[in-house]
Amino acid sequence: MTSYPKVLLQNRKPDRIATIDEYRESGGYTALTESLGKVPSADVRQTIQNAVLLGRGGAAFPAGMKMSTVPEDAPFPRYLVCNADEMEPGTFKDRVLIHADPHQLIEGMVLTASGVQAEKGIVFIRPEYESAARILEREVGIARDAGFVGKDILGSGFDFHIDVHRSGGRYICGEVTAQLNALEGRRPNPRKPPPFPTVKGLWDRPTLVNNVETLCCVPHILKNGADWFKHLALTETGAGTKLYCVSGKVNTPGCFELPMGVPLREIVETHAGGMRSGGTFKACLPGGASTGFLPKEHFDIDMDFEGLKAVGNRLGTAAIMVFDESTCLVRVTCNLIDFFARESCGWCTPCREGIPYIKDLLWRIENGQGEVAYLDMIDRMARHLWNAYCAFAPGAAAPVQSLLEYYRDELMAHIEGGSCPFDK
Amino acid sequence: MLPEELQDKLEHDIAAVDHPKELAVDVMFALQDHYGYLTDEAVETAAGLLGIAPVEIEELATFYTFVYREPVGKYVIHVCDSLLCMLDGSETIEAHLHQKLGIGAGETTGDDLFTLLPVCCIGYCDRAPAILINRKVYGPLTVESLDAIIDRLRADKD
Numbered sequence: 001m002t003s004y005p006k007v008l009l010q011n012r013k014p015d016r017i018a019t020i021d022e023y024r025e026s027g028g029y030t031a032l033t034e035s036l037g038k039v040p041s042a043d044v045r046q047t048i049q050n051a052v053l054l055g056r057g058g059a060a061f062p063a064g065m066k067m068s069t070v071p072e073d074a075p076f077p078r079y080l081v082c083n084a085d086e087m088e089p090g091t092f093k094d095r096v097l098i099h100a101d102p103h104q105l106i107e108g109m110v111l112t113a114s115g116v117q118a119e120k121g122i123v124f125i126r127p128e129y130e131s132a133a134r135i136l137e138r139e140v141g142i143a144r145d146a147g148f149v150g151k152d153i154l155g156s157g158f159d160f161h162i163d164v165h166r167s168g169g170r171y172i173c174g175e176v177t178a179q180l181n182a183l184e185g186r187r188p189n190p191r192k193p194p195p196f197p198t199v200k201g202l203w204d205r206p207t208l209v210n211n212v213e214t215l216c217c218v219p220h221i222l223k224n225g226a227d228w229f230k231h232l233a234l235t236e237t238g239a240g241t242k243l244y245c246v247s248g249k250v251n252t253p254g255c256f257e258l259p260m261g262v263p264l265r266e267i268v269e270t271h272a273g274g275m276r277s278g279g280t281f282k283a284c285l286p287g288g289a290s291t292g293f294l295p296k297e298h299f300d301i302d303m304d305f306e307g308l309k310a311v312g313n314r315l316g317t318a319a320i321m322v323f324d325e326s327t328c329l330v331r332v333t334c335n336l337i338d339f340f341a342r343e344s345c346g347w348c349t350p351c352r353e354g355i356p357y358i359k360d361l362l363w364r365i366e367n368g369q370g371e372v373a374y375l376d377m378i379d380r381m382a383r384h385l386w387n388a389y390c391a392f393a394p395g396a397a398a399p400v401q402s403l404l405e406y407y408r409d410e411l412m413a414h415i416e417g418g419s420c421p422f423d424k
Numbered sequence: 425m426l427p428e429e430l431q432d433k434l435e436h437d438i439a440a441v442d443h444p445k446e447l448a449v450d451v452m453f454a455l456q457d458h459y460g461y462l463t464d465e466a467v468e469t470a471a472g473l474l475g476i477a478p479v480e481i482e483e484l485a486t487f488y489t490f491v492y493r494e495p496v497g498k499y500v501i502h503v504c505d506s507l508l509c510m511l512d513g514s515e516t517i518e519a520h521l522h523q524k525l526g527i528g529a530g531e532t533t534g535d536d537l538f539t540l541l542p543v544c545c546i547g548y549c550d551r552a553p554a555i556l557i558n559r560k561v562y563g564p565l566t567v568e569s570l571d572a573i574i575d576r577l578r579a580d581k582d
Contacts, residue, residue, distance in 0.1 A: 089506045089545040127490045128546045130559045168449045168488025185445030247549040
C-alpha cells in the first residue's frame with residue numbers, strides 16, 4: 001500500500017484521544033506560539049488563501065477568502081463558529097477528528113480567530129456527539145490552563161474564548177444561516193443572505209463559520225506554509241490532505257486521511273479493503289447524501305473538488321458511500337429522500353412540498369406500482385427544488401436527478417416488471 | 425416547582441451570558457433531565473427563566489429531535505434508519521426491537537423502561553447498523569448483540 005504523510009490524523013490512536021502533551025510533541029501549538037501577536041492578521045488570512053484551503057464542510061468555499069469578507073472596520077465582538085453539526089449521511093470525519101486530536105481543533109480555532117480578530121468562539125455540536133462535546137469542554141479547559149485559550153493568550157494581548165453549544169438535533173442546523181438562528185435560540189430556519197454572516201451574523205455581529213476539518217488544517221498551514229500544504233495533494237488543482245469517510249459495500253469501512261485527489265479506485269480497493277463479498281463496484285455517492293451517483297465509468301476519477309466538478313458531480317464532504325451490483329439504487333434513493341423529507345425544516349414551499357412529492361412517486365416505483373409518466377414528474381419536481389430557500393433542497397435533488405440520468409434502465413425495470421428486480 | 429439548586433444553577437447560567445435566549449436548548453435539556461421529558465410546566469418554566477413567551481419554547485421543542493414533549497422511558501433508543509445502516513440491516517434491527525420490546529416506533533414500554541425512536545443518520549456509518557441508547561452508541565449490531573444489550577439494561581433495573 002502506498003504510504004502517504006499523515007497530517008490531521010497523525011496523532012490518532014486506536015483507543016483514546018491524544019493529550020495536549022502528545023499534540024505538542026508533534027509540533028502542536030508551535031504555529032500559535034510563533035504567530036500570535038507577531039504575525040499581522042492580514043498575513044494569516046493571506047497564507048490560508050495562498051494554501052487554497054477549500055471549506056471541508058461540503059461547500060468548498062475558499063477559507064481564506066471567506067475570512068477576508070469580514071470587513072476591516074467591522075464591529076466587535078466578532079464570532080468564530082466551528083460547525084461540528086456533521087449530519088450528512090455517510091459523514092463522520094468531524095467526530096473522528098475531535099476524538100483523535102482535540103487540541104488541533106482548538107489551536108485551529110484560535111489561529112483562525114486571530115485572522116479576523118474574533119474574540120468569541122463557539123463549537124456548535126450535534127447531540128449525537130455528546131462524547132465529543134465532553135472531550136472538547138475538558139480539553140478547552142486544559143488549553144486555557146496552559147495559556148492557549150482565554151484572556152491575553154501567551155501574552156499577545158489577544159483574547160479568545162471557546163464555548164461548546166449543544167444542538168437540539170436537526171440536519172438543517174448544519175446549514176450556516178440556520179445554525180446562527182439555532183445559536184440565537186430561534187427556530188433554526190435558514191436566513192437568506194445578504195447580509196452574509198461574515199458581515200452580519202450572530203446578533204448582527206460579524207461571524208465566521210467553518211467546518212471542523214477546515215479549522216484543523218489551519219495550524220499545519222501556518223506552521224509549514226502554503227506551498228507545503230498545496231503539495232500534499234496528488235493533483236494540481238487540489239491542496240492538502242482530505243479525510244475520506246468510506247462506507248457501504250466495502251470490506252473495511254472507515255475514515256482515511258489521504259492526499260487530496262487520490263483516485264477513487266485506490267480508496268476503495270486499497271484503503272477500504274476492496275469490495276465486500278467479492279462484489280463489483282456499481283456506483284458511489286462521492287460526497288454525502290447531497291451529491292449525485294457517480295457511475296462505475298468514473299471509478300478511476302481523482303477525488304478532489306475539481307475532478308468531481310468536471311464530471312458534473314461534487315466532492316461535498318468526501319463521504320464515499322459505495323454500492324455494488326446487488327444494490328438497488330432506487331431503494332437507495334428512496335432512503336435518501338426519506339431522510340430529506342424528514343429533516344426538511346419546512347420553511348419554504350419547494351422543499352416542504354417538493355421532497356414528499358418525489359418521495360411518494362419514487363416509493364411507488366420501488367414497490368412495483370410505478371408508471372413511466374412518473375419519471376418526467378419526478379424530473380420536473382427535482383428541478384423545482386433548486387428554487388428553494390437554501391442548499392438543502394438542491395442537495396436532495398442531486399441523487400434523484402443523477403438516478404434519472406444514469407439509471408433510467410433500473411427505474412424502467414421496476415416499472416415494467418411491476419416489482420423491485422433486486423428483491424429475491 | 426424546580427428544586428432550589430437547579431433553579432439557582434439555571435438562573436446563574438443565564439445571568440452569565442449576553443443573550444439569555446442562546447441557552448434555550450440547554451435549559452430545555454436541563455428541565456427535561458429533571459422532569460423526564462419537557463412537560464407543559466417545564467415549557468412555562470423555561471420561558472419564565474429566559475424571559476420569552478412559552479410559544480417560543482414550544483416552537484423549538486417541537487423542532488428538535490432530542491427534546492421530548494411526551495413522556496419517554498428510562499432508556500431512549502434512537503435507531504438510525506439512514507442509508508448506510510439501512511444497507512446493513514437497520515430494518516431487521518428495528519423490527520427486532522419492535523418484537524422484543526412489544527412496542528412500535530415512537531412508543532414506550534409499559535414498564536417505562538424503553539422508548540423507541542427511529543432517527544436520521546447518527547454519524548456512525550462506520551459502525552452500521554448502529555443505535556444510540558441515551559446518546560451512547562452501539563454498533564455494528566447483530567440481533568444477538570442487541571439482545572444482550574437490552575437484556576443487560578433490563579437486568580440493571582432489578
